[in-house]
Amino acid sequence: MTRPIPLQRGPNSPGLDNPGRRALLVGSAGAMASVSLLGFTPLARAQSAMTLPDYAAWKDQSALIVHSANTMETRRDAIGSGVLTPSDRLFVRNNLPPPPADVTDQPDTWAVRIDGVKNPKTLTVAELKSLGVVTVASVLQCSGNGRAFFPHGASGTQWSVGAAGCVMWTGVPLKTVVEALGGPVAGATYITSTGGETLPDGLDPKTVVVERSVPTRALEHALLAWGLNDEPLPRAHGGPLRLVVPGYYGVNNVKYVKRVAFTEQQTDAKIQASGYRIRDVGMKGAPDQPSMWEMNVKSWITAPLSESRPGRTMIYGVAFGGSRAVAGVEVSTDGGEHWQPARFLGPDLGPFAWRPFVFATDLSAGEHRLVSRATDVDGNPQPEGRKDNERGYGHNGWRDHGVTLTVA
Numbered sequence: 265m266t267r268p269i270p271l272q273r274g275p276n277s278p279g280l281d282n283p284g285r286r287a288l289l290v291g292s293a294g295a296m297a298s299v300s301l302l303g304f305t306p307l308a309r310a311q312s313a314m315t316l317p318d319y320a321a322w323k324d325q326s327a328l329i330v331h332s333a334n335t336m337e338t339r340r341d342a343i344g345s346g347v348l349t350p351s352d353r354l355f356v357r358n359n360l361p362p363p364p365a366d367v368t369d370q371p372d373t374w375a376v377r378i379d380g381v382k383n384p385k386t387l388t389v390a391e392l393k394s395l396g397v398v399t400v401a402s403v404l405q406c407s408g409n410g411r412a413f414f415p416h417g418a419s420g421t422q423w424s425v426g427a428a429g430c431v432m433w434t435g436v437p438l439k440t441v442v443e444a445l446g447g448p449v450a451g452a453t454y455i456t457s458t459g460g461e462t463l464p465d466g467l468d469p470k471t472v473v474v475e476r477s478v479p480t481r482a483l484e485h486a487l488l489a490w491g492l493n494d495e496p497l498p499r500a501h502g503g504p505l506r507l508v509v510p511g512y513y514g515v516n517n518v519k520y521v522k523r524v525a526f527t528e529q530q531t532d533a534k535i536q537a538s539g540y541r542i543r544d545v546g547m548k549g550a551p552d553q554p555s556m557w558e559m560n561v562k563s564w565i566t567a568p569l570s571e572s573r574p575g576r577t578m579i580y581g582v583a584f585g586g587s588r589a590v591a592g593v594e595v596s597t598d599g600g601e602h603w604q605p606a607r608f609l610g611p612d613l614g615p616f617a618w619r620p621f622v623f624a625t626d627l628s629a630g631e632h633r634l635v636s637r638a639t640d641v642d643g644n645p646q647p648e649g650r651k652d653n654e655r656g657y658g659h660n661g662w663r664d665h666g667v668t669l670t671v672a
Contacts, residue, residue, distance in 0.1 A: 319362050320500045327353040331421045334358035338426035343566045345580045345620045347610040348401070349429030351493045354501065357406045357427060359474050359535065360461040362499050363520055367460075371496055371504030376488065380456075380526030382446025389490050389505055396440045398487060401613035402510035403430050403584045404517065407540055407556040410650075410659030416545050418656030425564045425665060430584070430618040433508045434491030438524070439483050452526035453480055457507045460520035470533050476516050477530035478509055478557055485510045485616070488521065510616035511587035513556045513658075515540050530555075542653050549654075559586030561646050562660040563593050563621075563638035565667050572627065572671050579623040581606070585640035589615035592639050595623040599633035600648065600663065606636070615641075627671045635666035 316325050317333045327342035336356040338349070367374075372390035406427035411418050421427075438455075442448060459474035489508045490497050497503035502519030509516050515535070530536055530551065538549030540556040563583035583593040594603040606623035621636070638646045650661040659665075 319365065320356055322352060322498070323354075323356075323500070324350075324352040328355075329426065331423075334361065335421045337421075337423055338429060340425050340564075340566060341569055343426065343429075343582065345566065345609055345622070347430065347613055347617065347620060348493065349431055351431070351495065351498070351501075354404070354429040354431060355406070355427045356500055357421075357514060358519070359515070360459070360463070360472065363461055365499065367520070368496065368499050368503045371490060374504040376505060376521055377523040378441060378445055378525075379523065380449050380452050381442055382449065385445055387441070392436045392441065392488055392505075393490070395444055396436045397434065398437055399432055399434045399491075400485070400487060400508070400510055400616065401430060401432050402508070402616035403428060403559070403586075403618050404514050405429075405559060407513040407515055407657045408655065410661075410665065411656030413659060413661075413664035414650065414652065414656040416652065418654065420655060427514075430582070430613075432491075432493050432613075433487060433489040433510075434494070435487040435489030435505075435508065438486040438488055438507070441488065442483065442526075448480065448483075448526040451528050454478065454527045454530055455480055455482055455486065456525045456527045456531050457518040457521050458523040458525075459518045460522035473533050474515075474518060474535060475531045475533040476518055477527065477536055478512060478516050480526065482509045482512060482516075482557075488524075511558055513540075513559055515556060540655075540657070542651070542657055543655075545652055545654050547654055556657055559584075560658060560660045561585050561588075561590065561638050561640040561644055562665075563590075563636040563646060563662070564665040565595075565634045565636055568669055569667050570670065572669055574629050574671050575626060577625055577627045577671075579606075579625065579634060580609075581621050581636045582618045583621055583636065583638035584618035585615065585638070585644075587616075589641045590619055590638050591641045591643075593619070593621050594637045595621075595625075596635050596637070597625060597627065597632045599666065600635050600637075603637065627669070629671050632669045632671060633666055634669055635662050637662045 314330045329337040338355045374389045375386050377386045409423045409427035412422040412424045454477040456477040486509045489506050507518045507521045541549040541553035543553045565581045567580045583590050593606045595606045596603045606621040609620040646662050648663050650659045
């Protein structure tokens, strides 16, 4: 049985870091106040009254902010200090409603077509399992994570920090599958994957299909995954089979994948040709703009978030390097004026996983602005500010992601 979701209010609610932010979001929410042809519900109604949809009813609703039937965010205070995100707390972002409930009843029978190789073939999940298996830890993050902090009111779900999680994927390396089929054809420069959602009637399929192209360099780490956190991949997260591209934003990790092709050009599907492109505020998307592929270095505070007592305080957070490993993270308790190194917690699960961290300090009574700043293994630091862009993508600036702590 699902429970009504509690409203989040307070200084660390998503995008509500100050009174001015509240006013901003009231205005920008109008951009999402119409019911979409694809089954989305208005933001205001979703956050105040909506319960979990059937396909995600198994999740821990107390740990989630339900933005719509297809968008659910992990609360900042539910991220915790663990290395892995429990599946029932992991955020959900669907560009289309998921396939029917029986899609995962017999997962081994799901088939994916591999094209653009010397010996094209359709393989079932059972056949994929006979080729090899690996388990990889990686951060799954929506391109718009942090959108709520953009001052221009970028349209789309107003994610704060919870459109991200670190999970274990189990599947077969895509490279292994491709090698078994003779390798990519000459001239292939992209891996183009197509999702298996049911497309709405009466619309041009190219305007709604989830079909993404990534550079062939992604082949080195990509996998066809049938498991999530040591369990069968659930429908809410792309089961029975999902393309996983560690280090890349979530949209490239195509759910319900039914075709993987090695192509000379990027797909002309709208989600690729004009969607998920970095462009200036007010500009339309176009194929010549940067695509949301590799993730960047990022971190944020997860606790404490609003109140604490004077004295010894343990400050927790998570940090990751995006498409490369994270090397270290610093914490500031005065809004970035002074920095000190934090300590990583738990095991290192590889270059694509996040690292929980902790910083111990003594805090006096008053207000303290807590921020964190990560650096990847190549020396790239998390920037202070954001790169303003039309859709609010790729925000990793440390200043906006901070929290104000009242010590009393």
